[in-house]
Amino acid sequence: MQLITVAGPPSSGKTAVIINVIAALHRKGRKVGVIxxxxxxxxxxxxxxxxxxxxxxGLSGNLCPDHFFVSNIQACVDWGIxxxxxxxxxxxxxxxxxxxxxxxxxxxxxxxDNLMGVNTPKKIGPMLKLADYVIxxxxxxxxxxxxxxxxxxxxxxxxxxxxxxxxxxxxxGAPELASxxxxxxxxxxxxQRRLRFSMPAALCSYCLGETRIxxxxxxxxxxxxxxx
Ligand SMILES: Nc1nc2c(ncn2[C@@H]2O[C@H](COP(=O)(O)OP(=O)(O)OP(=O)(O)O)[C@@H](O)[C@H]2O)c(=O)[nH]1
Ligand SMILES: [Zn+2]
Ligand SMILES: [Zn+2]
Numbered sequence: 077m078q079l080i081t082v083a084g085p086p087s088s089g090k091t092a093v094i095i096n097v098i099a100a101l102h103r104k105g106r107k108v109g110v111i112x113x114x115x116x117x118x119x120x121x122x123x124x125x126x127x128x129x130x131x132x133x134g135l136s137g138n139l140c141p142d143h144f145f146v147s148n149i150q151a152c153v154d155w156g157i158x159x160x161x162x163x164x165x166x167x168x169x170x171x172x173x174x175x176x177x178x179x180x181x182x183x184x185x186x187x188x189d190n191l192m193g194v195n196t197p198k199k200i201g202p203m204l205k206l207a208d209y210v211i212x213x214x215x216x217x218x219x220x221x222x223x224x225x226x227x228x229x230x231x232x233x234x235x236x237x238x239x240x241x242x243x244x245x246x247x248x249g250a251p252e253l254a255s256x257x258x259x260x261x262x263x264x265x266x267x268q269r270r271l272r273f274s275m276p277a278a279l280c281s282y283c284l285g286e287t288r289i290x291x292x293x294x295x296x297x298x299x300x301x302x303x304x
Pocket of ligand 1: 084085086087088089090091092093120169213214215216217242243244245
């Protein structure tokens with residue numbers, strides 16, 4: 077089974093891109109399933125189920141969704157193999173710009189949209205900088221000049237990535253992306269694999285449920301601002 081990790085900010089068009097890619101793969105007779113990881117709630121499963129795409133949802137609750145992802149992805153791979161999938165696509169929220177779900181040797185996508193502002197590629201951390209493909213959606217609502225500047229900024233943030241424009245509504249660009257994803261190496265386990273980026277340590281009293289404000293309550297890994 078092939079595994080593809082897809083990450084991107086909320087509402088960037090991840091589900092729209094994945095659905096169009098799967099439609100192209102279905103036309104080639106491939107069986108594809110999805111794992112959706114989010115923090116508090118997710119509705120995407122309905123979109124997948126409507127299209128008879130096998131889907132599982134994981135909600136991270138209080139945890140960073142990417143930390144949650146790493147702890148659960150092997151079980152997801154096992155599920156995908158049990159379902160006899162040709163390809164498993166993970167969709168994760170990308171709410172935390174410090175972390176990233178991307179794994180060495182596993183095809184990694186970052187989905188961002190043209191409406192996010194030209195500085196977005198710089199602000200998004202390893203989920204964009206370490207992706208193999210950066211997929212840009214919503215090109216239909218901006219000018220050619222804006223699309224070019226946005227692509228230039230992506231190139232500055234991640235010079236190695238393949239940048240592709242996909243229209244999440246019409247599906248334009250998705251069959252080409254699907255063909256490239258089909259080249260991914262099949263895997264049977266993630267044992268011995270490594271993340272592309274170590275997740276920063278953030279174990280402070282607030283991670284553990286503290287809600288009180290004040291020096292006395294700030295224990296563990298805290299960082300204080302320097303004022304100029
Ligand atoms: N105009 C336009 N709208 C798009 C495009 N791609 C996605 N959208 C719209 O953007 C909205 C968000 O798309 P989703 O695919 O749900 O985004 P997502 O990244 O999966 O969102 P979450 O999983 O909730 O974080 C939807 O209303 C889509 O119809 C596109 O290329 N052009
Ligand atoms: Zn989604
Ligand atoms: Zn994080």
